[in-house]
Amino acid sequence: MSEPLRGVIVSHAAIAQALVSAVTVITGIDGALVPISNEGCDNDALGERLRQAVGERPAVLFVDLPGGSCLTNSIRYAKQHADIAVVTGVNLAMLLDFVFNRGIPPAEAARRAVEAGAKAIRVTAA
Amino acid sequence: MSIALFRIDDRLIHGQVVVGWGQPLDCTFIVLVDDEVRESDWEQDLYRMGVPPHIEIIFASVKEAAERLPGWEADARIGILLVPDIDTAVALVAKTDRVKRLNVGGIHHRAGRTERLRFVYLTDDERAKLRQLAAGGVDVTAQDVPTARAIPLGEFA
Numbered sequence: 001m002s003e004p005l006r007g008v009i010v011s012h013a014a015i016a017q018a019l020v021s022a023v024t025v026i027t028g029i030d031g032a033l034v035p036i037s038n039e040g041c042d043n044d045a046l047g048e049r050l051r052q053a054v055g056e057r058p059a060v061l062f063v064d065l066p067g068g069s070c071l072t073n074s075i076r077y078a079k080q081h082a083d084i085a086v087v088t089g090v091n092l093a094m095l096l097d098f099v100f101n102r103g104i105p106p107a108e109a110a111r112r113a114v115e116a117g118a119k120a121i122r123v124t125a126a
Numbered sequence: 127m128s129i130a131l132f133r134i135d136d137r138l139i140h141g142q143v144v145v146g147w148g149q150p151l152d153c154t155f156i157v158l159v160d161d162e163v164r165e166s167d168w169e170q171d172l173y174r175m176g177v178p179p180h181i182e183i184i185f186a187s188v189k190e191a192a193e194r195l196p197g198w199e200a201d202a203r204i205g206i207l208l209v210p211d212i213d214t215a216v217a218l219v220a221k222t223d224r225v226k227r228l229n230v231g232g233i234h235h236r237a238g239r240t241e242r243l244r245f246v247y248l249t250d251d252e253r254a255k256l257r258q259l260a261a262g263g264v265d266v267t268a269q270d271v272p273t274a275r276a277i278p279l280g281e282f283a
Contacts, residue, residue: 012141042136042234067176068140075172 004102005109007033008053009090010046010074011064014039023095032099038069046073058083058106060098060113062090085110093120128201129157133208134215135231138163139173139183142231146271147206148181155182155205157198159191159214188214192221199224212252219259227265229276230256242282245270253283 009016016035024030034053038046046069050061054077061074066088078084085106087094094117101112130151135143138158147153156177163169164187174183186194191207198205209215211233219225232245239247246268248256260266260279267276 038137040234042232042236043138045234045236065141067144069137072140072172072176075175079168 003057004032005098005104005106006054006057006059007062007095007098007102008036008050008059009033009062009064009095010036010038010050010070011090012038012068012070015064019090019092019095022092023099026096027099029099032102033095038073041069043069043073043076046070047077050074050077054081054084056081060084060106060109061086062095062098062113063088064090087113087117089117091117091120093117128203128205129195129198129207130204131206131229132215132225132227133206133229133231134210134212134233135208136210136233138208138210139176142271143206143208144177144181150272151204151206153206154180154203155184155198155201157184157186157191157205157207159186159188159207159209159218161187161214164190188217188221191218195222195224212248212255216255216259219262219264225264227267228259230266230268230282231270243268243277246282248283256283 009019014037016037020033020035023033036049036053061084063070063074063086065071071088074086078086083106087110094113097116098109098113131147139156158173164185170185177183209218215228230246233247235247238249242248256266256279266279268282269276
């Protein structure tokens, strides 16, 4: 793969921007992730934000919830473009793994991200 | 009354509807009235993904919605009816006199619209159509979530 994958975080309010900031602070990697908020968007406007963020590059879309306008518009975008994978339930752990593993196809990166994100969810001792 | 909310929302099924309204209303069915979505299997699949399994989604054209509205109102369950825009609301009201109140829940910015509320942007034509609905006896208010105040039409259009 000639160009590393781009990750696009699609969220309600300012979650996406906050996650991008956290990843940059922790890893020092800048530019691997692009934040999109659905704030003030109807479906057409959110689709346009996705188009501007992704362009024609392969990408993984990280969505906050497994439903709602962020997800429906991400899936709509993925259906219309090649090499786009969609992951729901974005968390910081999956993004930290993703930014270090972007030389693989989108579907594989998405599966890997889901595994990394799921491993971070646990009940710890009090 | 089993249709507890008639709502205009250009995002259709999303968090504010399913969680914000759906939980306090104890809603167990959503009627999505949109002629285009009614004809698209994959768009319907997309919207089904956004609701928990205990909520049924019914996809209807405007014509079907007008015909089936008495049945939904007689349903023992509590439901929400959604339309994507003012034109669809006008078309529905033209076919049935059972829509007595209308919640403007989300009409977002696009070219030609001006901001009336944080979550309501309207063209002059859309404002006129909302006023026409009100003149016809429909109680039109704007309210994005149940905890907010229901804003009377006169304050935003």
